[in-house]
Amino acid sequence: METFAIARVQLSFASIAATATGPERFASAFYTTLWSESSGTRELFPAGMESMRHRFTTAIGWVVNRLTDFDAVEAFLGQLARDHRKYGVRPEHFRAAGYALLFAVRECTPFILWTAALERTWAEVIGRLVETMATAAATDDLPAVWGATVVGHERVLPDVAIIRLETDTPIPHYAGQYMSVQIPQRPHMWRYLSAAIPPNPHGQIEFHVRRVSSGWVSPALVNEVRVGDRWLIGPPLGGLRVDRDSGQDVLMIASGTGLAPLRAQIMEMAMRGTNPRVHLFYGGKYPCDLYDLETLWQIAMTNPWLTVVPVVEENENPWWHPVPVRETPKGLHRTMYGKLGKVVGQFGTWSDRQIQIAGSPSMIRTTIYALSAAGTPRQNISFDPL
Structure with a gap:
């Protein structure tokens, strides 16, 4: 895709993100359209959508700003697609999401910027993103989730806990990645946490959690989690990694x-x-x-x-x-x-x-x-x- 076309897409999304209510309106338009156009998709998501809407807008912004480096975008979207399998999302759901995304962009981009050429460009971009995610989800042969048992919970500050777990089978990840977790105290709610120790053959994982007073899950992670609790952990995500070959x-x-x-x-x-x-x-x-x-x-x-x-x-x-x-x-x-x-x-x-x-x-x-x-x-x- 030409640099000029990518710049138009980036300008369009920047106009949405620039206003105080733009990101929330954009995310709401996306999810409302997805649920109305694709039967049964509402049941795949939690009742409380505040954090998910924020993460959705953040992820779209990250992708749009890096369209000139599609290898990085493809790697990120592949991880995200595999992560969404824990919700029961199937490849056809990504295509329905593509329609909803185009509608949300058209609905929220200022009228003066929206043209037929911009719509065609957005449709091309979204089509490529959707196929990348659908293919990654369809070809993944790893589990959608892993089971894990809490073996340690330490309050190091009134609002910070270190939680140690052992997974039923090792999760294939590398140091620097994060994962989504679901705890029995907050069923159907997922929270992203970064592993604080490198992977090992025993499936041991350590998470550091700070309680957010307005959060749904973090207060339970700090205050209510107990040794013996059973967790679900989603596939690894993230790209933080030291490039040892760069010489830097x-x-x-x-x-x-x-x-x-x-x-x-x-x-x-x-x-x-x-x-x-x-x-x-x-x-x-x-x-x-x-x-x-x-x-x-x-x-x-x-x-x-x-x-x-x-x-x-x-x-x-x-x-x-x-x-x-x-x-x-x-x-x-x-x-x-x-x-x-x-x-x-x-x-x-x-x-x-x-x-x-x-x-x-x-x-x-x-x-x-x-x-x-x-x-x-x-x-x-x-x-x-x-």
């Missing part, structure tokens, strides 16, 4: 439980003899938010390729967590103070690094802005869209 060193930036996928990769690298240099900036508001800092320090003390830079906004813990602030071990990087993105950006351009960012959507946005303002090429930066 690595910059990793994490806040809160966003540390998990980066931690898993660092642990896997620690099993190898030779690695690129890794600078990890690990941030939070209070020192206690860096709940796994000691693990990172232990790895750094025996692996000179790893530099861990703690970053906090306050130099003391809050009143509700009156724990003394830990001293930095001799020879390791001292704690820095300020907003995470601003601290990383003040080092100038990181144009010679492959960069991974993991954390909340707002943290990712502000950090990308700070890096870009310092001269870091956008194509060097990786993050997971969901």
